[in-house]
Amino acid sequence: MTMTTVNKTRNTIGMVISGIVVLAMLASTGNKLIGGEGVTAFLTERGLGGKVLIIGIIELLCVIAFVIPKTNNIGFFLLTSYLGGAIVTELSAGEMPVPGVALNTLLWVGTYLRKPEIFGLD
Secondary structure (H helix, E strand, O other): OOHHHHHHHHHHHHHHHHHHHHHHHHHHHHHHHOOOHHHHHHHHHOOOHHHHHHHHHHHHHHHHHHHOHHHHHHHHHHHHHHHHHHHHHHHHOOOOOHHHHHHHHHHHHHHHHHOHHHHOOO
16 A cells, blocks of 8 residues: 555545534534524533523534634634533533543544644644
8 A cells, every 4th residue: 555545545534534523513503503402401401501502603613613624723623622611511410421522532533634733743
């Protein structure tokens, strides 16, 4: 296998993983923007019920920044931070933060495979 083939394969795998994260985040965003009962109840129990729409808008802006090539790097860091907040919210509720940790891990792996230079590893 040549180095070019390895890089193309690595980039393709990274794009697929990143695409999974984007789809999951868009589903989460949509649930917040339409006021889904489950997410609204969860956030209301944490004192964030009146902020579901703004949280959904912030999440959407982070995803948009991530998918635009020129803003991908800042989008990566914004999504990482957003998911960190989701993890803390789940932990504060006494729940295991599996969704947040899983998405954050996939976000990091997908971005690393596509853009190792972000991590100083090019």
